[in-house]
Amino acid sequence: MITATLFLVFAVITILGMPIALALVGGGMAAIVAGDLMPLFTSVQKMFSSVDSFTLAAIPFFMLAGALMSSGGISRRLIDFANAAVGWMPGGLGVVTIFSCMLFGCLCGSPTATVAAIGAVMVPALEQGGYSRKFALSTIAAAGMLGTIIPPSTVMITYCSATGVSVGSMFMAGIVPGITLGALMIAFAIFYGVKNRIPRTKFNIRKFLSASYHAIGAIFMPIIILGGIYTGIFTPTESAAVACAYGLIVGCFIYREINFKGLVETVKSAAASSGMIMFIVACAGVFGLLMTREQIPAHAAEFIMSICSNKVVFLLLVNVLLLIVGCFMDTTPAILIIAPILFPALSAYNIDPVHFGIIMLLNMCIGMITPPLGINLYVAATLRQAKVGELVNRHLLKYMICCLVNLLLITYIPQICLWLPSFME
Amino acid sequence: SGGDSSGGESAEGQTYEWTASSGLAVGSSWDLGLLKFAELLNERSNGAITLTVHSGATLGSAKETLEGVQMGSIDFIVESSASLSNFTDAMSVFDLPYLFPDAATARKALSGEAAQGQLDALESIGMKGINYWENGIYAIGAVKPVKNLADLKGMRVRSIDSPLQADVYSALGAMPVVLAWGDIYTSIQTGVADAVSSTAVTNMYTQNFYEVAPYITLSNHGYSPAPLICSKSLWDSLSEDIQQLVMECAEEAREYHYQICDEQLAEYMAEMEANGAEFIEIDQTEWEAAVQPVYEKYVGEGGIDPVLVEAIQTDVEAVE
């Protein structure tokens, strides 16, 4: 009854075309009333605490950094540079986008921050390079998840704390699956570039050198971000703030493309985008709380264990469950709830806990790009003030197929992820 | 706190559906203790009481679940005294370093009159303190061996965001760095921090901190009790019989929780040692002397009642 109310109200508000955030909080509040579960104002308490996290601050920071880069002329110079460097390759810019996400993902565990940070530069670059907007947005939404699989990853740490698996082993196990997924996506981008005859420029060394020269100030930006995190000067969230400061200085004083009025507009638009994304995060917290209270994922997991004794069927059903949960719940609570329930059963099915962790992670990642609720889709859409419907297209479907192929490979060939950690013992 | 439990008269056939929250993971001493509590309640009430336990902070952060207890959306909670400091001054005395010399003494001293009085003081913020469980004794996990204060000098030590805790590390000669719980592992890996502290020894294992900070100094510089709390609105609605039953079951569950704590500590330390961690014992006197400025700053004008501190110290001496 409570569960039915939760999903029904969510569905009705969604179908009416109202903001997805209101659908989430509306479903949650209706369920609280239906079950007389707790005071209704618990919902606003949850809306506050869901965004009360310093790690989440990376999202508004990278949104501001992105806005400052584009209004300050940094993005344009980086785009020219990228075009001069890889414009001659088939699908070159698509490849660069995905590769940047992998590189950024090596340092930052947040998929949404990856989409905001890389997308701010690469989506306009892709469009300018002749790729369709739909392809550009789908690419960044999908590639954004790579950072969660490629270590370090806070989601992995969450899994390890819930199950007692070593973080070191999990990190090692994520490397190859992250690379294979990145490679699959890159292959698709190249295929797209060739098939759609995206115009290719001839490589010109003089043009390349001149673009590099003009982009020196801009190129320092990723170097500062990546270098700073790698050498332990700051955390990923802090790096986002440093990126804003750097973008501000370069845009206002070096390239001099931002004046005071422009600055106000830029910051205001970044505040609106952040507000929009974080409002969804806040409202999803209310929906997730109800899922937890009603123990919906827990009951589903117990149900799966009760009906099957076969390893292959078990993994398949778990994959399906996680994909569905990933549509409605944030990654961290979902892992905290489901992992401890399934974990004790793993030995009975003869499944390695590290292997299982990677499977969970991949599933939750796919959940980030599945409608109606895929947080990466929403962040990508804000990059271009697009409708989310625009992102649900055949390109996104193909990226999902890449993910599913990768998932199947890893599910049935455990060595892909277990090979590297085996050296640690 | 479903609709069933409202009303309060323990009429025949009345059932109670309660919710409990714990911030530590499934399988932790808090989780297992609460499950024991739930089992005892159910058994002794002949099935009238059902307590559902949500562990791993799935109902929310410490701040938000404690608010939930105040508002009556969560019925029972185990939470560390440090988290309660934002809600009341009653628990901030336990933030003081070296208030207790070790965990065994702390457990006994906490049943003394002074500490029990602080449980009762929770009533003023809408909570009924039942009894003290524990979060554990603090240690320092570092990237290099810390055998004395000279080794600690200048190290960047992760602290919780409490000013008192941070002052403890400053007094010990280190530089406190505030990091969110989820950022600790990678921050030590990349070098943002050199050591992790303000956390119990068991967490070094459950959070895998020992993988990146394998030198664990058993400094005992803090002991964090964790009261078991009932929502006051629920408590006041219960009949005396039920209240009595809750108290009895909580007492037994606490003993079980202590037993789990001891077992897990031994097991985890052995496991960590087997995986390359090194445990370092220190001479506590040098450290105790070093943190005296923290007492001077926070006791008295700093907000912590000197009479209370003395009363607890008397209880500690009585135990010793």
Added chain:
Amino acid sequence: MLKKLDQAFSKVEGFLSVVLFLAMVAIVCWSVICRYALKIPFLQSEELARYLMIYIVYIGTSIGVKSKSHIGVEVFVDMLPEKIYKKVRIFTEILCMLMFVLLFVLSLQMFNHLIMTKQMTTTTQIPTAVVFFCLPMGFFMGIIHYLYSIETMIKDIMHRKEEIEA
């Protein structure tokens, strides 16, 4: 009247978001400098940055109402014929506004609860209620934006009707 309020709140939102956002950048950058160059602890930074962010989020939520950037799944309503579409849009806009009213009332309740319980923040020791205030504030400004938007939509329909009748 509604139009003036709507514009006034827009200005306030713009001003606040710029000041708070830049302050947040400055605080976090300063904390990195404190830790690495000056080697002194700056404990309040994490908490201050977090609370500034929450303010930005709820001011941003209200800006999002004004700029109509809160994303929904619009494929289904887009399929409706134009006449019905406009009416459905007004209906859903009113529904959104009512949900904001509900959230506003609830957040005032929560605000009141925080004042009654005198909860303080950990490092900066300011009342949590002060931080939480951004929720009722954001929702209130959102309600004004919704009201103005509804007024505009209704006027638009009336205007069309008059045009057709004339």
